[in-house]
Amino acid sequence: MNISIKRAMLLFVLLGSLLLLPAIGACGDDDETAQEETAQEEDQTPTDLGKPVKISQTFALTGPYASQHKEIFEAYEDYIKFINDNGGLKDTNGISHPLEMLWVDDKMEVTTELSFFEKAKADGSLIHGSLYSSAYGALLPKAEKEKIPLFCFSSSNMVIDPQRTGYSMFPYYEDVLGAYVDWFLQTWDKPSQPKLAIIALDNAYGKSALGSEILDFIESRGVDVVAKEVVDAVPVDTTANLIKIQNADADFIYAQVIAPTAAVIARDMQKLDIELTIASPAPMGPSALLDMAPEACDGWIGMLWAGFYADDDRGVKFMRDLQTEYRGSPMETDQYALGIASVMTMVEAVRLAMEEVPFDELSPEKVWQFGINRIENFDTEGILPPINLGVEHGYYGQNHVRPVQIQGTQIKWIDDFIKCPDTMAYKEYYQTEGKAIAEELAGE
Amino acid sequence: MDMFIQLLISGVLVGTVYGLIALGFVLVYKSSGILNLAQGELVMLGAYICYTGINVLHLNIALAFLFTFAVSGVMGIVISRVAIRPLVGQPLLSVIMMTIVLSIGLRGIAILAWGAETEGLSIFGHSYYHIAGAVVSEQSIWAFALSVLAVVAFALYFQKTKGGRAMRAVAEDQQAAQSVGIKIINVFDHSWLIAAVVGALGGILLASGSGVSIELSHLGLKVLPVVLIGGLDSIQGAIIGGVIVGIAENMAVGYLDPVVSDWGLVGGGLRNVFPYILALFILVVRPHGLFGQKRIERI
């Protein structure tokens, strides 16, 4: 009896302490409100610091994309610190407002994602971002209904079309594959029909390279898709897949995978003595691949949207300085560059809206109307080609990729930005009808 | 034909590692009747510990292995004492949930300690050999050889030593084992220690190919079809089941993927699912796996 009482007490103490957790969370909130109050007080004194401007973003710091998302997370943090260290954002009255990022690790669970979205909305976030299609897809209907601008970091064409208040400013996976095919065909000089093999990760990201639309597109370019292989995120062995590719006599390979997968594929290719052109889209991360399989990855091509790699553009220098200042030394990872490009654009949308709308009237809808729709030829100074968002611009975001290659122990740009083809046959839909919907939304 | 042999040989090489990991799984099941769904996490942690040994503590490979075994062994004992001992006599669901919960907790600890990043773990050479018409990498030969060595060492331990006999006794009849003075909880500790160590070895061997990451724990789930096929309580079943799954995976990719691809399943991708489907079929025919003992139940 005594034991059970003790146990019960222990249980309640433990549960009680768990229930204390919200109190701790609330303490955090208190701090915020306290900050806000002090900020308000400071408002009255002419120190020029207003209430924070909030943007929100989710990351998946657990799960297969964790290492990429961590770099992106760091990029967001650094850039926001940079903005705040340089005086924050000015509103129409010339008062500066610090920038604040609300974020959460969604663990790739859609319910956390949705819950956070609602909380961010309630907390006054002006613009929201998520990193992958399955979460984005669930947020889009809600964002659309309330006209909250929603950024999807990387996505398949199918999820994001037609665009209304959701954006991906990076090219769609299908389009990147299309660009790779076109790019390869430029140097194809043999008389035979070129044969492509596709290796896809066994999840939504990977399998978007195997959709029927993109396969139709590739066929329309006169390329034969001879192998469609599906591999695990962290495979033990890809020999079987590669032998099939070898037997199918492929001429080039496209691997929609992440770095650990690429490392295994690279080693198995070396083992089986396969020497074909192989490329991957941005989530693969060539710098990570170089770390993991330095002896086998020579020649691997990355179709990147943005990145470092010994470029002397101002944007790249800026990122390097940012990393040196906040992280101690430049790490030069390509995911970081993507993160910077993304957060830059989000902040730019907020900044543009703040130029037009008085601070008190700022809302997600206003940011969408006066911010996003006014992003035209937004220059990230070389990180990305100029970005266009919004209704008037023919294209949403930017649709360029730039190939890099691992050469020995170096990663080098091997071509300039290439415009991606529109691989979706039904793309006409949002050029006409979709545009009408967007205009209608904008007109309200 | 060439492809067949290549697939067969790579299947056997990988399958042995699966068998090794499954061994730890079977051992815990036999001695304590607990389905260790955290085996995948033990595999993952083993790889991380070895990574720390090599890249942070700068140990040489032999020392790094010993370091890994020592740390994993201690971890196994701690798990056994903290999480498993209170479960004696609890219902099945509690036991299963405890190991699931344990697996989640271990993943949390790994993330806390190492972050969620992927690291390379290069401990074997990168040369390639042609054996019987197939190309095999040095890494997979090492993996095979070390797995076989570990399995043999373990089998000897299990058959010939006092500790091994105690484990077998507990596996057969816990109360009778207690009645001759065997301390059951010591045997639990023992079996978790071995499970953690063979898991860690499996982790190192797998990670030497695919790198160290949290996702390595998913490879632990591959053990489940292995033990379903081989039988939960059979050590030889674990090894043979491992090899069967290794081969089945490769054959599924090589020969079945194109078929199901034609049926409209995009790209096939049967590698992970096929062992489970195979296991389901085997279960329908033999509910206790190929080598599992049929338990006689009394009301």
Place this chain on the structure above:
Amino acid sequence: MLTVNGVEVIYSKVILVIKGISFEVPDRQIVCLLGANGAGKTTILKAISGLLKAELGVITDGHINWDNRRIDRMRPEEIVGLGVVQVLEGRRLFRHLTTEDNLKTGAHIRKDHAVKRDIDMVYELFPRLNDLKKRTSGYLSGGEQQMLVIGRALMAKPQLILLDEPSLGLAPMLADEILKKVKMIQTEEGTSFLLVEQNAKATLEIADYGYIMETGRIVFEGSAEQLINNEDIKEFYIGLSELGQRKSYREVKHYRRRKRW
């Protein structure tokens, strides 16, 4: 000497199985516990050997002493270490181990190197086991299995063996043989036994002292002769009436319902 003093056992926190019993097993003696099914004989054995804890049974009152040390709070392996070994009911072998390995597990707690010699001693005692050394024990016959579990218990060099229903499911001849061996062990090795049996007649022939249990209580005790000569015992446990005739089951039951100790 084993002393059980006022022990009460509760299962699963609700079922009172042993309602305060006391008895003792002097050194070098065979003491038997007789009683019907469900009287709590096995439970008291498990309470002594410490195996009760694994079955959600708890000793809630009283104490058990062995050589003036309290053992009721000890763990089973500690009790085995003190020389008290239980042989469980139902020939609980390690069925997939060989005969010899079974005997070796019996010596688990021992640290000395005389194990080999003791194995030979067991073979001497049970010559049949010698021929079956390498056989998987699950394939032995019932009698051989019973010999093996007793042999296995002997390997721990016990001073007291708690023997639970050794003749259960054995042919009468085999049962007698087993009991003879028990007597032999007692006289030759000086091991004392606490013997639980259904077969009262055969048991009382080898026992020195006996206790009768019913529904968790000791209702009668006495030396073996006293018990054999007691009319009631004859009636219920040996199944003979005064006239030496077997009574029908119905009559015994009827009588029993009427008469309570």
Place this chain on the structure above:
Amino acid sequence: MFNKPAGTFNASYTKDEAIVRTRTQWGLLIILVGILAVVPYYGPLASDYWINFLIYVAITVISVQGLNILTGYCGQISLGQAAFMAVGAYTTAILSSKAGWPFLACLPMAGLMATAVGFIFAIPAVRVKGFYLAITTLAAHFVIIYLIISLEFTGGSIGIYIERPRIGSIIFDSPQSFYMLVIGVTIVMTVFAKNIVRTKVGWAFIAIRDNDLAAKVMGVNPFTYKLLAFSISAFYAGIAGSLLVYHLQFAHPEHYGLTQAIWLLGILIVGGMGSINGAIFGSIFVRLIDEITNIHISPALGNLFPSLAGQMSAALGLLVFTAIVGIFIIYEPRGLSHRWQLLKASYRLWPFSYWT
């Protein structure tokens, strides 16, 4: 069975079998339903954020009720519940977006489809027990998710968007109205579950859980009843999946991971197996803790230790789940519902609460 108020005796079998036994209970029930109806409009929970949370809790309750019948009552461990939810979700998504079926047709169809799929996988599953069963249901999970992600008509890896549910001319467009719909379904499903477990079927389940061989001897065919339990459980999962997909308006295979199945089992343990109340308590308790940890604490912690932000927040949620479920398994395996019983008993027996 100390769940009757002290001094209340049942004078007839009808009364003994009734779900709600006393007038007080009726009163409390009506008040509870009233509160549930008012919550989205007044009070501290009347925000989109909390309504979203409550909707999700209600959907969880439905799914856990199903799992409770299978695992808590019938004793069959299932790791496949998330996959059966996916079946319900995809049935709804496909019928609604491609065939234009209305809500009232999609919802039961989702349940039935999940039942059918559950039935197929139950055939190998009922032949095995214990650990083999657990892994068999795991296999079912992998196979189902694999099929969803690989087939064309399920939208494969892309997913399917669907419209808000509508009944006749009413569109459940606002969070509040959808909340009402979900709560309504949840109440119906809970009453249904309560009804199942107190009938002959329920007792057969319990007999099988406690000892299926004994049940067989007593004339309960374990095979049939296990199949039935699997089917009922899958039906609940299908309904829950259907509601979830209406809530998200988007079906995607990544939404139905193995983690979800594990969470459902965890909730069952925390709530207390074999208890209808337990499923409700568990869902609220675990989801609340999860919500607070993930959304509120973990970013705050991350901001506190910026250099470890990623690690901290990623690990926290996992460790908290481990802690909660682990503590319950070890210290209170009968879950919250048992605590609730004790509380009720001590209240009723007061001041003579020596019963515990």
